């Protein structure tokens with residue numbers, strides 16, 4: 829085999845390697861489990877989701893209230909959302925919550941906390957890599 833062909837082959841082989849998104853973190857965003865109860869939707873695994881996010885169920889309830897535009901009651905075990913929503917829709921919002929408010933954009937780890945700077949400004953601070961950047965609170 830000519831050297832040039834080999835280089836080309838290698839180049840092609842490298843391009844076929846999928847991007848290793850799990851290289852830095854193997855964190856998986858939890859999947860929501862919901863069921864409908866009359867005209868309400870119950871998110872029954874908020875405790876586990878909040879644990880994984882290291883946020884309180886109340887924080888997540890507040891976010892969902894804003895996103896969905898409906899009142900949500902929270903008893904610490906489950907969230908009762910006013911209105912009927914498909915599990916997919918709730919799941920998508922939770923994934924977004926993790927992407928914006930939990931997972932570090934630099935190292936992709938969830939070991940973060942939020943520090944409020946007042947006036948609607950907050951910082952997401954990563955305890956794993958030390959990254960710090962502004963988010964909307």
Ligand SMILES: [Zn+2]
Nearest residue numbers: 932935954957
């Ligand atoms: Zn980080």
